[in-house]
Amino acid sequence: xxxxxxxxxxxxxxxxxxxxxxxxxxxxxxxxxxxxxxxxxxxxxxxxxxxxxxxxxxxxxxxxxxxxxxxxxxxxxxxxxxxxxxxxxxxxxxxxxxxxxxxxxxxxxxxxxxxxxxxxxxxxxxxxxxxxxxxxxxxxxxxxxxxxxxxxxxxxxxxxxxxxxxxxxxxxxxxxxxxxxxxxxxxxxxxxxxxxxxxxxxxxxxxxxxxxxxxxxxxxxxxxxxxxxxxxxxxxxxxxxxxxxxxxxxxxxxxxxxxxxxxxxxxxxxxxxxxxxxxxxxxxxxxxxxxxxxxxxxxxxxxxxxxxxxxxxxxxxxxxxxxxxxxxxxxxxxxxxxxxxxxxxxxxxxxxxxxxxxxxxxxxxxxxxxxxxxxxxxxxxxxxxxxxxxxxxxxxxxxxxxxxxxxxxxxxxxx
Amino acid sequence: xxxxxxxxxxxxxxxxxxxxxxxxxxxxxxxxxxxxxxxxxxxxxxxxxxxxxxxxxxxxxxxxxxxxxxxxxxxxxxxxxxxxxxxxxxxxxxxxxxxxxxxxxxxxxxxxxxxxxxxxxxxxxxxxxxxxxxxxxxxxxxxxxxxxxxxxxxxxxxxx
Numbered sequence: 001x002x003x004x005x006x007x008x009x010x011x012x013x014x015x016x017x018x019x020x021x022x023x024x025x026x027x028x029x030x031x032x033x034x035x036x037x038x039x040x041x042x043x044x045x046x047x048x049x050x051x052x053x054x055x056x057x058x059x060x061x062x063x064x065x066x067x068x069x070x071x072x073x074x075x076x077x078x079x080x081x082x083x084x085x086x087x088x089x090x091x092x093x094x095x096x097x098x099x100x101x102x103x104x105x106x107x108x109x110x111x112x113x114x115x116x117x118x119x120x121x122x123x124x125x126x127x128x129x130x131x132x133x134x135x136x137x138x139x140x141x142x143x144x145x146x147x148x149x150x151x152x153x154x155x156x157x158x159x160x161x162x163x164x165x166x167x168x169x170x171x172x173x174x175x176x177x178x179x180x181x182x183x184x185x186x187x188x189x190x191x192x193x194x195x196x197x198x199x200x201x202x203x204x205x206x207x208x209x210x211x212x213x214x215x216x217x218x219x220x221x222x223x224x225x226x227x228x229x230x231x232x233x234x235x236x237x238x239x240x241x242x243x244x245x246x247x248x249x250x251x252x253x254x255x256x257x258x259x260x261x262x263x264x265x266x267x268x269x270x271x272x273x274x275x276x277x278x279x280x281x282x283x284x285x286x287x288x289x290x291x292x293x294x295x296x297x298x299x300x301x302x303x304x305x306x307x308x309x310x311x312x313x314x315x316x317x318x319x320x321x322x323x324x325x326x327x328x329x330x331x332x333x334x335x336x337x338x339x340x341x342x343x344x345x346x347x348x349x350x351x352x353x354x355x356x357x358x359x360x361x362x363x364x365x366x367x368x369x370x371x372x373x374x375x376x377x378x379x380x381x382x383x384x385x386x387x388x389x390x391x392x393x394x395x396x397x398x399x400x401x402x403x404x405x406x407x408x409x410x411x412x413x414x415x
Numbered sequence: 416x417x418x419x420x421x422x423x424x425x426x427x428x429x430x431x432x433x434x435x436x437x438x439x440x441x442x443x444x445x446x447x448x449x450x451x452x453x454x455x456x457x458x459x460x461x462x463x464x465x466x467x468x469x470x471x472x473x474x475x476x477x478x479x480x481x482x483x484x485x486x487x488x489x490x491x492x493x494x495x496x497x498x499x500x501x502x503x504x505x506x507x508x509x510x511x512x513x514x515x516x517x518x519x520x521x522x523x524x525x526x527x528x529x530x531x532x533x534x535x536x537x538x539x540x541x542x543x544x545x546x547x548x549x550x551x552x553x554x555x556x557x558x559x560x561x562x563x564x565x566x567x568x569x570x571x572x573x574x575x
Contacts, residue, residue: 023556040443040483048568066441073441121481121505137483137509143567151557185428186475189501219475219503274428359437359480380432380479382455387436 002249004157005224006192009132009246013115020156029114029131030058031144034101036065037119039077040138041145042084053088054148060109060118061085062094062101067354069096070362099327099353102126102297105133106209107238107329112227113246117144122297122377124220127212128205129235130227130246132192135216155192155221159254162195165202166262169307169411172203172210173299173375173395177268178260179211180218181278188220191256194248195223200230202262206303210395213298214377217275267410269373270393273381281398282410290370292321292403293384294348294396296358299375300326302333304396309339311400311414312346318406319373321348322364324356348403360385373402416537418496418516420469422544424529425456427473431506434477434485443484445491452488464493469535471527472499477506483513490515496535498523498542498551511558512567518542520551537562 003011011017013026031054033041038061045051053059061081066074078096085093094104101118102125110116112130116123119141126133134152136144144150162175179193193215197203208225215223225231227245235243267281294300294308305325323343325331331352334340343350349364356363358376365385366372372384372391379391394402397411404414432455439451453460464470470489476499477485486509489497496516500523510517516537527533527544534543540553554562564570 036437036440037481037483043443044568048572050568050571077441119481121479123481135481135505137481137486137505137512139483139512139567140508143571147571185478186501189475189503216479219478221504359432361437378430378432378479380430382436383432387455 001253002251004252004254005130005194005226005246005248006132006155006157008248009113009115010154012113018154020154023151023153025149025151026115028117028144028148028150030060030109030116031141032060032101032105032118033141034065034120035063035067035078035081037138038081041119041142042081044139044142045146050146053090053145056089057091059090059145060092060101060105061090062098062104063096064100064353065355065359065361067096097328097353099329100297100300100355102213103300103326103330106205107327111235111243112231113244117141117150121216122213124215124223125209125213125297127215127222127224128208129231130224132222132224134222155190157254158188158191158193159257160193160195161257161259162197162203163259163261164263165199166265169267169397170262170265171303171307171395172207174265174268175260176211176214177270177278178265180270180276181268183218185217185219185274185276188218191220192222192224193218193220195225197225197228200228204230204303205234206301209301210298217377267395267398267412269398269408270379272379272390272392275379275393281394281408284408285410287392287408288371289319289373289402289406289408291364291366291372292319292399293357293364293372293374293376294321294399295324295326295356296376297326298377299396300324300330302330304375305334305339307396308400309342311397311411312403313342315346315404317347317403319403321403322357323348323350324354324363325352327353357384359383366391373399373408375399416516418469418535418537419532420467420495422471422527422529422531422533423463423468424471424527428478429472429476430479431477431482431485432479435482435488440482440484443487445487448484448488449491452492461492467493467495469533470494470497471523472497473524474500475503478503481505483509486510486513486515496537498535500524511554511562514562514565516554516562518551518553520549522549
């Protein structure tokens with residue numbers, strides 16, 4: 001019997017074959033943290049009297065949650081992390097002007113077959129390139145920073161097959177919300193999702209990153225796309241080299257599998273206050289919205305801004321709208337292609353490279369009684385600011401269409 | 416390890432944004448975090464938990480963010496053990512790493528009522544509530560070693 005991708009990656013990292021359900025120690029390829037968790041990681045290390053890092057080349061640090069700092073304490077946190085970075089000789093450090101950690105992992109670092117740990121739950125994003133990537137808390141990450149190793153229970157692999165090609169205005173978010181709506185937020189707990197794409201180029205890495213990002217909302221241990229021609233294209237185009245590819249064996253056995261027909265998907269929305277409370281955008285067209293947010297590590301990539309600009313170009317937003325590309329690279333490309341101009345002309349507030357309001361940090365948090373339509377990943381009570389605010393989640397097409405009308409809008413009806 | 420106390424009960428999918436909102440994450444001080452634990456859904460939690468409680472919850476308790484302050488806040492507020500139908504993976508590890516016992520107990524949200532006294536054996540996962548005994552998934556193996564050491568770093572210091 002062949003191996004699944006999960007078994008192959010974790011078996012290599014453990015140095016021996018592993019099976020679902022067993023507890024194993026393993027080597028980690030990349031470890032990462034950002035500002036809001038990083039200072040906590042460093043505190044844990046200092047408290048334990050451990051002041052070494054396992055590899056100066058394989059620790060990635062990026063400022064995003066508190067970027068640029070909204071208050072003196074946030075600035076103080078960044079000051080302390082910069083000191084750590086200098087003292088330890090961390091090679092891969094990205095200050096306030098570069099981007100959201102998970103986006104940088106996809107752009108610059110993650111490769112098929114790696115084990116990646118970071119002090120943030122959305123670490124699953126790097127699964128887009130076929131890495132086994134998962135978030136952990138500050139203590140576990142401190143241990144990994146020091147030793148380059150971790151321990152985990154090997155998850156049960158679950159196979160998802162994406163068939164066909166998505167229709168107009170359909171993207172990664174609709175696939176993620178479809179899985180959440182069908183299976184609910186607890187179903188994949190203790191499982192790793194391996195996504196096989198039938199037609200690799202019909203579902204690009206941008207879309208994959210959105211689905212992998214929301215693997216944590218499904219409570220999956222990891223959500224990996226099986227590396228294929230699109231994975232190789234993306235890495236070659238962005239980094240100039242061809243990655244080594246690792247795939248599951250043809251006769252790998254999965255206890256469970258699910259086929260998803262991409263051409264049958266409609267634009268979906270998660271309704272407050274739960275990510276698995278999913279409805280079609282067309283069912284929600286009477287919901288009035290006070291603010292639209294297009295951005296975050298979930299949907300802050302070039303393809304998201306391409307969609308938004310197509311809908312907003314030459315028109316004015318009726319709802320205040322904040323747009324934040326996830327990194328400098330995404331912002332620069334969107335600017336060169338004219339998308340940023342389209343968004344600014346339509347009345348959006350645009351900045352880049354910060355988590356912004358997603359977690360209620362800054363750049364437009366929600367007030368009491370307000371309703372937000374957001375392309376980010378979570379609509380938990382209080383997530384985006386006031387506990388008396390409501391957050392709806394969607395992809396960029398619903399978000400842009402909603403910005404034009406002031407009510408949740410199915411983009412298929414927009415001229 | 417045996418833990419006893421009155422039950423405080425919550426529902427399914429209690430997420431980390433509810434356990435400790437992001438605006439408090441610029442601190443790791445247990446006393447400060449404790450005052451804001453569960454604030455969005457239960458502003459009185461800090462007072463109610465202060466004498467020592469057993470927190471009972473439904474499915475995927477602690478889902479969402481990796482913030483370790485979620486475990487720190489609950490423990491500092493007076494939670495002695497969390498019993499849930501299931502836990503989110505990151506929260507489970509964070510709890511163990513901070514010396515807060517967490518036990519998966521199928522049926523617990525049906526069997527336990529607010530205010531009842533529960534008695535829990537952490538290693539075996541056995542839970543006594545009134546006349547009923549439930550069998551949970553005790554903490555064993557690596558997680559137990561870490562919990563007993565007081566955290567992952569303390570464990571590493573011991574074995575290295």
